[in-house]
Amino acid sequence: MWEGVSFNNTxxxxxxxxxxLPFLGAYVAVVEIEGANPVITYKRTGKSRGHYxxxxxxxxxxxxxxxxxxAADGVVVWQKASEGRQ
Numbered sequence: 391m392w393e394g395v396s397f398n399n400t401x402x403x404x405x406x407x408x409x410x411l412p413f414l415g416a417y418v419a420v421v422e423i424e425g426a427n428p429v430i431t432y433k434r435t436g437k438s439r440g441h442y443x444x445x446x447x448x449x450x451x452x453x454x455x456x457x458x459x460x461a462a463d464g465v466v467v468w469q470k471a472s473e474g475r476q
Contacts, residue, residue: 395451397421397432399440401459407438408461418461421454430454 398404404418423430423444430446444451458468 394435394443394445397442397444399442401464403438403440405459405461405464416461417467418459419455420457420459421451422456423454427454 398407401418401420408414408416408418423432427446427450429450430444432442432444435441435443456470457466459466
């Protein structure tokens with residue numbers, strides 16, 4: 391388990407986890423993994439509802455981040471530019 395990255399199924403679940411356990415950090419990265427991604431695998435893990443562990447290429451995971459929000463209030467602090475926008 392220690393080699394994977396912990397994720398939650400929903401933004402709400404991740405925000406609750408981050409506010410309940412502040413040592414995890416004050417921000418949540420929202421990730422979208424579309425279709426079959428050959429370099430990222432995931433599996434439902436742990437006992438908490440909606441918890442997954444992802445394994446794979448760190449650079450590819452970062453490319454899947456679509457926005458970063460503040461866990462405490464859900465305010466978007468960074469958002470990926472839409473495709474086609476400059």
